[in-house]
Amino acid sequence: VxxxxxxxxxxxxxxxxxxxxxxxxxxxxxxxxxxGVTLRWRPFVLGAIFKAQGWPPDSPFNWQPAKGRYMWRDxxxxxxxxxxxxxxxxxxxxxxxxxxxxxxxxxxEGWGEDFARAVYRAEFGEGxxxxxxxxxxxxLARLGVAAAPALSRAQSDEIKTRLRRETDEAQRLGIFGAxxxxxxxxxxxxxxxxxxxxxxxxxxxxx
Amino acid sequence: VxxxxxxxxxxxxxxxxxxxxxxxxxxxxxxxxxxGVTLRWRPFVLGAIFKAQGWPPDSPFNWQPAKGRYMWRDxxxxxxxxxxxxxxxxxxxxxxxxxxxxxxxxxxEGWGEDFARAVYRAEFGEGxxxxxxxxxxxxLARLGVAAAPALSRAQSDEIKTRLRRETDEAQRLGIFGAxxxxxxxxxxxxxxxxxxxxxxxxxxxxx
Numbered sequence: 075v076x077x078x079x080x081x082x083x084x085x086x087x088x089x090x091x092x093x094x095x096x097x098x099x100x101x102x103x104x105x106x107x108x109x110g111v112t113l114r115w116r117p118f119v120l121g122a123i124f125k126a127q128g129w130p131p132d133s134p135f136n137w138q139p140a141k142g143r144y145m146w147r148d149x150x151x152x153x154x155x156x157x158x159x160x161x162x163x164x165x166x167x168x169x170x171x172x173x174x175x176x177x178x179x180x181x182x183e184g185w186g187e188d189f190a191r192a193v194y195r196a197e198f199g200e201g202x203x204x205x206x207x208x209x210x211x212x213x214l215a216r217l218g219v220a221a222a223p224a225l226s227r228a229q230s231d232e233i234k235t236r237l238r239r240e241t242d243e244a245q246r247l248g249i250f251g252a253x254x255x256x257x258x259x260x261x262x263x264x265x266x267x268x269x270x271x272x273x274x275x276x277x278x279x280x281x
Numbered sequence: 282v283x284x285x286x287x288x289x290x291x292x293x294x295x296x297x298x299x300x301x302x303x304x305x306x307x308x309x310x311x312x313x314x315x316x317g318v319t320l321r322w323r324p325f326v327l328g329a330i331f332k333a334q335g336w337p338p339d340s341p342f343n344w345q346p347a348k349g350r351y352m353w354r355d356x357x358x359x360x361x362x363x364x365x366x367x368x369x370x371x372x373x374x375x376x377x378x379x380x381x382x383x384x385x386x387x388x389x390e391g392w393g394e395d396f397a398r399a400v401y402r403a404e405f406g407e408g409x410x411x412x413x414x415x416x417x418x419x420x421l422a423r424l425g426v427a428a429a430p431a432l433s434r435a436q437s438d439e440i441k442t443r444l445r446r447e448t449d450e451a452q453r454l455g456i457f458g459a460x461x462x463x464x465x466x467x468x469x470x471x472x473x474x475x476x477x478x479x480x481x482x483x484x485x486x487x488x
Contacts, residue, residue, distance in 0.1 A: 127345065127347065138334065139334075140334065140455055140456075141457050141458070143455060144455060144457065144469055147468075148471070148475075151468075151478075151482075248347055248350060248351060249347075250345070250347035250348050250351065251348070261354075261358075262351055262354070263355075264351055265474075267472075267474045267475075268355075268474075271358075275358075
């Protein structure tokens with residue numbers, strides 16, 4: 075056995091305000107399992123990266139109206155094709171930092187992936203305001219997770235610092251949008267529509 | 282026979298400076314034929330649309346450097362997967378108005394699609410400066426088209442006006458990038474990676 079051989083792996087960089095992260099989050103686990111690719115879910119905050127690029131403090135889908143109109147229709151079509159519920163949240167984008175912090179807690183405690191999917195379903199499937207603590211607490215309760223300690227830990231300095239560091243790491247990797255996928259050999263793939271290509275690359279690189 | 286039944290059809294909106302229009306232009310004809318979808322190639326000029334949005338007078342891939350770095354690597358991977366030659370032209374973007382005007386002439390005269398593919402192959406497969414009249418003349422000669430009359434007609438007021446009108450029409454349709462595909466029932470799809478979805482939509486809508 076060659077101990078240097080690594081199994082195929084992908085880092086899945088997700089932002090809870092990101093529309094196309096919704097179908098990616100709902101699709102990735104079974105596709106990765108079928109491809110034999112190990113996943114690491116890595117929530118981060120895109121706003122900080124947009125800001126560092128000198129962009130307006132808003133979603134590009136808002137300050138680029140033609141692209142924004144297209145995106146909502148495209149997402150609606152995508153969700154219909156995937157049989158995913160779709161409801162546009164208002165306002166858009168929803169504040170995503172609380173969800174990202176709670177997800178970091180959950181990923182350390184074993185319920186992070188289910189929580190991430192629950193957030194996306196609530197936000198883009200039901201149009202719920204995922205920036206509100208009560209909504210996050212409700213999602214946690216439905217997952218059988220005690221909300222108070224999870225929320226408390228999510229607001230700890232440890233988790234706040236970790237989310238900032240993850241965002242810094244995303245920026246260092248050249249990430250500029252979400253969802254993004256980074257293979258073990260450093261290839262970056264951007265967008266829900268690159269998920270299959272990223273998994274294929276990871277499988278090929280490891281074989 | 283119901284004379285109101287239309288065969289499936291797509292308008293293929295292409296911009297000769299656009300990187301992702303290259304793989305789309307090379308892929309679309311056989312895919313459309315296989316899907317039974319009639320194509321109309323519609324060259325337009327994206328710069329005017331960017332300008333109308335208040336964007337800088339340059340490709341977004343230049344003024345968004347992280348996205349630009351990613352795009353070049355993504356295009357290189359795509360071309361490798363499609364067995365298309367790839368060479369990054371310098372400068373980028375190349376001036377595209379001459380090629381668009383000549384393509385309009387060619388589309389009226391029956392050699393426009395071959396010319397469009399030849400331009401993309403020269404530009405992104407060989408890195409040739411497609412803004413230069415001599416390069417366009419060479420591409421025309423290789424297609425067996427007399428260059429002088431084609432270039433003369435391309436610079437006529439009729440063709441200049443037609444290109445401006447096509448660009449106005451693209452903007453009216455909500456087009457903000459290239460390649461874009463618009464089905465007969467008005468659905469807009471943006472990007473080489475939406476070509477298959479656009480063809481499927483056109484087939485479904487017409488059935």
